Amino acid sequence: MDATERIQAASNFLLQSPPGEINDVLNDVRNIISDDDLLQEGVLPALREYNLAQFMTVDVPGTEHQSIVSEAARISSSESGSEERFLDPRSKTSFVFDHLSLEASDPQTVEPSSESEPFRLALETSTLTYLSAHFHDGVASVFSTQETPNRFVIQVVANKYNPTNYWAGRWRSEYFVDLNENKVSGKILVNIHYYEQGNVQLATTHEISLALPPAVVTSSPSSSASKIIALIGDEEGKYQISLNDTYQEMGEKTFKGLRRALPMTRQKIDWDKVLGYKLGAELSSSKGVFGNS
Known part of the structure; x- marks a missing residue:
């Protein structure tokens, strides 16, 4: 698997991260990439997609509340897409959000529409x-x-x-x-x-x-x-x-x-022993066949 395929696999894992576990998944996929610089650059689009879709929350600078980072909140982005500005309508503030560190910075006052x-x-x-x-x-x-x-x-x-x-x-x-x-x-x-x-x-x-x-x-x-x-x-x-x-x-x-019921002993099955018994039975059966031949 080349670097591009590894990045794609890592991105797919990140997009399927359960709630609150994306950092755990990110740490796990580091072993797949084995290159932190390549990992950060390669999975940033997936992190952005995940954060926007999952309504990631962030502490708004200068306020005591959190705001939602989403497509509806996005008001501008750089050409590379690496720096995006989002709106917190509650405080009438816009901020830059880092999709990797999940932090907001550079707060600026925004004047809302007088009509709406x-x-x-x-x-x-x-x-x-x-x-x-x-x-x-x-x-x-x-x-x-x-x-x-x-x-x-x-x-x-x-x-x-x-x-x-x-x-x-x-x-x-x-x-x-x-x-x-x-x-x-x-x-x-x-x-x-x-x-x-x-x-x-x-x-x-x-x-x-x-x-x-x-x-x-x-x-x-x-x-x-x-x-x-x-x-x-x-x-x-x-x-x-x-x-x-x-x-x-x-x-x-x-x-x-779906659940497999416990045996009458109420003890969990030792699957390693079961596998050993099965292999032993197969070997015994094979010996009998060869002996008759």
């Missing part, structure tokens, strides 16, 4: 209230789109890492609020990884599409935003219940069907 900011701010306020009520250590960002007036993007990410007990999880949700067409569309993405004496991953995507009643759109920004977040909350609550039902069914049926 009142409703964006109302959506942000309602979203943060919803976040504190339903998510542990969650982060949310609300953006107004420059291309289309009266169109906003709500992004939420919540991570929970518990390496001591061998599990990790990530919730991501993204919604497009379109006041021109009176609708909300988006999706929920959940990734969970259990890896104690095994390796089980769950990855789900749930699409959502809601029509906004006229009364919601014609209300004041704060009232309208509150009603929109309430509609989103109802949909997320329904999906949470469906996930819980799925987990229950998997525990009672699916995993029991």
